[in-house]
Amino acid sequence: MSRKPLVYGLLTLVSLLMLAPLLMTAFTSLKPAEELVSPPWVPPLAPTFEHFVTTWIDANFNTYFLNSVIISTVDALVMIVIASAAAYALTFLKFPGKPLIYALLLAGLMIPPTAIILPLYVTEQRLGLLNTHLGVILADLALAVPIFIFLMSAYFRRIPKELRDAARVDGASEIQVYWRVILPISTPAIITTGLLEFLWSWNDLLLRLLFLTQDNLRTLTVGMLFFQGTQTRDISGLTSAAMIMAIPIIIIFIIFQRHFVQGMTQGAVK
Amino acid sequence: MAASSRRWSPGRRKRQAWLTAGLFLFPAIALYLVFAFIPTLEVFEYSLNRWDGISPDREWVGLGNYDRLFGDRIFWEAFFNTVEWTAIIVVINVGLGVVLAAILARKIKGRIFFQTCMFIPVIQAPITTAIIWRWMYQPNGAINEGLNAIGLGFLATPWLGDLTTALPALAIAHSWSTLGLSIVIFLAGLQAVDDELYDAAKIDGATPVQAFWYITLPALRPVTAVVFVLTATAAFKAFDLIWGTTQGGPIRATEILATYMYKRGVLENNYGYGSAVAVALLVIVTLAMAVYLYMQARRDD
Numbered sequence: 027m028s029r030k031p032l033v034y035g036l037l038t039l040v041s042l043l044m045l046a047p048l049l050m051t052a053f054t055s056l057k058p059a060e061e062l063v064s065p066p067w068v069p070p071l072a073p074t075f076e077h078f079v080t081t082w083i084d085a086n087f088n089t090y091f092l093n094s095v096i097i098s099t100v101d102a103l104v105m106i107v108i109a110s111a112a113a114y115a116l117t118f119l120k121f122p123g124k125p126l127i128y129a130l131l132l133a134g135l136m137i138p139p140t141a142i143i144l145p146l147y148v149t150e151q152r153l154g155l156l157n158t159h160l161g162v163i164l165a166d167l168a169l170a171v172p173i174f175i176f177l178m179s180a181y182f183r184r185i186p187k188e189l190r191d192a193a194r195v196d197g198a199s200e201i202q203v204y205w206r207v208i209l210p211i212s213t214p215a216i217i218t219t220g221l222l223e224f225l226w227s228w229n230d231l232l233l234r235l236l237f238l239t240q241d242n243l244r245t246l247t248v249g250m251l252f253f254q255g256t257q258t259r260d261i262s263g264l265t266s267a268a269m270i271m272a273i274p275i276i277i278i279f280i281i282f283q284r285h286f287v288q289g290m291t292q293g294a295v296k
Numbered sequence: 297m298a299a300s301s302r303r304w305s306p307g308r309r310k311r312q313a314w315l316t317a318g319l320f321l322f323p324a325i326a327l328y329l330v331f332a333f334i335p336t337l338e339v340f341e342y343s344l345n346r347w348d349g350i351s352p353d354r355e356w357v358g359l360g361n362y363d364r365l366f367g368d369r370i371f372w373e374a375f376f377n378t379v380e381w382t383a384i385i386v387v388i389n390v391g392l393g394v395v396l397a398a399i400l401a402r403k404i405k406g407r408i409f410f411q412t413c414m415f416i417p418v419i420q421a422p423i424t425t426a427i428i429w430r431w432m433y434q435p436n437g438a439i440n441e442g443l444n445a446i447g448l449g450f451l452a453t454p455w456l457g458d459l460t461t462a463l464p465a466l467a468i469a470h471s472w473s474t475l476g477l478s479i480v481i482f483l484a485g486l487q488a489v490d491d492e493l494y495d496a497a498k499i500d501g502a503t504p505v506q507a508f509w510y511i512t513l514p515a516l517r518p519v520t521a522v523v524f525v526l527t528a529t530a531a532f533k534a535f536d537l538i539w540g541t542t543q544g545g546p547i548r549a550t551e552i553l554a555t556y557m558y559k560r561g562v563l564e565n566n567y568g569y570g571s572a573v574a575v576a577l578l579v580i581v582t583l584a585m586a587v588y589l590y591m592q593a594r595r596d597d
Contacts, residue, residue, distance in 0.1 A: 033399060037406075040396060041413035047428045047472065048416065050438055065445070066438045108323040115320035121313045127321065134328055136585035137336050138533040140554050141578035144561045144571055145338035146331065148349060168331030171324045200316050229421035231536040236562065247423045251540055254427050261431065268427045272420055279419050280412075287415060291480050 048272065055265035062261060077262040078270070081253075085263060087270055089242055090249035097159050097234075097245060098227040101166050105223040106216050109171055113178035114204045118190055134172030140232065147236055161237050162245075166227050174219050177292055181215035182208065218289035221282055228275060246271045339578060342571035349567040361572035371573065373548050374556040377463060381552055382531040384467035389478040389527045390520060396475075397482030398512045401489075411483075415476035422473065426540025429469035430456065456542055462549045470537055474530060478523045485519030486512070518595060525588040529581050553577045 050066040056073040057064070081087050116127065139146075146165060147156075155161030185208065193203045209216070231247040238244050244252075250267050257263050279286055343361050347354040365371050396414065400407055417425070432438040433455035440452035455465040489511065497507045535554035538544065544551035544559070553573060561570020 030404075033402070033404060037399065037404075037410045041410050044414050044417055044472065044476070047432060047438075048420075050432070051428050065441050066432075067442070108327070111320040112324035115317045119313065119317045119320070121317035122310065127325065130325070130333065131328070132589065133336075134332055135589065136582045137332055138529070138578060138581040140533040140535050141557075141574040141581065142332070142335040142339050143558075144342060144349070144567050144574060145335035147562075148338075148567075149331065149335055164327060165331045168327040171328050172332075175324060200320070204320070225419060229419075229423075231421070231423050231540070247421055247536075250423050250427060254430070254540070264427055264431060268424050271424050275419050275421075276416060279416065283412065286419065287411075287480055290418065290477055291484055 051265045051268050051272075054261060055269045057262070059262070077266040081263050081266045081270065085249075085253055085257075085267070086241065087246070087249060087267060090244055090246045091270065093159065093243060094228055094245040094247075097162055097166070098224045100159075100163050101227040102220040102224040104163070105167055105171065105174055106219050108167065109174035109219055110178050110209060110212065110216070111204065112171070112175045113182055114200075114208060116175065117179050117182040118187075118203075118208075119200070131172040131175055134169075135176070137169070139169045143232060143236055146233075150237055156237055157240050157243055159238075159243065162233055165233050165237070166223075166230070170223060170226060174223065177219060177289075178212070178215050180292075181212055185211065214285070217282065217285050218292070221278070221285055222289045224278070225275065225286075336578070339571050339574050342567050343569075343575050345568045347567045348565045350565070354568075357568065361569050364569065365572045365576070370548060370551065371556065371576075374551045374553050374573075375576070377548075377550065378532060378552040378554075381463055381467050381470075381534075381550075382528050384464055385471050385474070385531040386524060386527050388468070388471040389475055390523055392471075392475060393478030393482050393523060394513070394516060394520065397479045397486060398508055400479065401483060401486040401512075411476075411480070414479055417473045418476040420473055422470075422534070422536035423540045425469055425473045426537045429466070429472070429537075430541045433465055457546055459546055459549045462542055462546060466538060466541060466550055467531075469541075470531060470534060473537075474527065478527060481523050481526070482516060482519055485516050485522075489515040518591075521591060522588070525584055525591075529584050529588075532584075533577060533581055 046067070053069050054062070054066050055077055056075070057070040058072055058074045058076070061070055061072070082091075115121070116124065150156050150161045150165065153161070155164065189207060189211075190203055193207045194200075198206070229247065231251060234245045234248045235251065238248060250271060253267055254264055344356065344358060345354040346357050346360070400411055434440075435452075435454045435457070439455060440449075443449055443452050453461060455461050493511050494507055497511060502510070533554060534552070535558065538550055538552060538555050539558070542550045544555045553576060557570050557573040557577065560566045560573060564570075
């Protein structure tokens, strides 16, 4: 119809505006020094990776990157196991006190992590977890586990009860049923959990800023905060740092797009 | 299960059920209690003390911190800044979100592509958003250069250095990184709307704007509540974006509850007073979330 061009024009404009900040950042990170005077929306004429090399090596971003990868990967893998295990008990097992556990976890959906950092810091300190990656990982898991338990439970509830009962009659233990029967058919929920927890962990600043004060332990988020605090004028450094942070996430997003969008819609309560 | 458990006494069966369930629940629940639930209770306790977070002696001051809080001009400034910041973000995300979702819900080619473009900012870290937008808002940054280029140079201003523009400018940056999520939630809500309604409206001679007003908007009312609460709570507890750009400045133009709590609690080691600020944040966000979850539960029934 005649309105089609208008709709496409509008959508293209909005999409461009939404991507513009990232595109300009990418352009600028690739510009050699003499091209920095050109407007940020002009692509680089002679692209160079020299700023990436400088940021990666001299500004210690290789260490930050590795720390981020370690924390986020462990977060994602452990979250899959503990959230699915708890969801299994809540969905398939009968035990006294179940409503209490539900209520407790429901409260967890409402806790804003920002508001509890002071006692959390003291807890980490008492347990000797400050300046350890373990301390960050345990807090990450604890703060996000309720949402993933509910996400997994919602998935498990759609699995026919007969499937589990049949396996139990055949003599399988609960652990075997969980590991061999339920988990293998729960791939979508597992992928969503892993992706979302990885993303949240990768992007978090506050807990890492508080718990990791040694430079060699810091993640990309903290590294970026301090880098921009000291190198305010180093546009090439800042834009390449932002790209180092953004590129892995964008790649993962493009591969698992559907899971991301669905998962974030479900997990938006966080 | 029934076959094997018939031999057991009720007490033993109960204990067995507990043991098995406990095994599955223990890692998640233990972590949650130690690193989330108990700290949440402790915020309230801390807020009744004067304490530097380190020394063994805490001084019980009762409601003293709250008494001070209610008389603290900077706290109220931060509170109203938080409300303004949240309001701007909610208006943008709900307003633009609904319109863009309504357009994307039509059967158009390349819909997934457009949706992806709008969603990519959502997966960026708030600190990445902070770095990029701080750079764009600089006096000679992309925003002002762009305004110059299209002949609107008279609007150019040091966005984050100006007392009146700093907070709205950062709110726009926050919306940039969350709008995609609002759109997707609205889209999910629109899938429930029957296409035949639109066809019928078209036959009756309704314009697309009328169809939007009389069909789309009423159908989206429940989802709008969802987007409203989620956007508002996310904005209310935001910290990274402001900490990565203005840290509350210039003067206190972008001081919000989270940054104020961080300054008093963490930077000044004032755990009691910082916790009182945190309680204000916690109570507001928790109440909003409780209302939201209640609405969700009622809808699911």
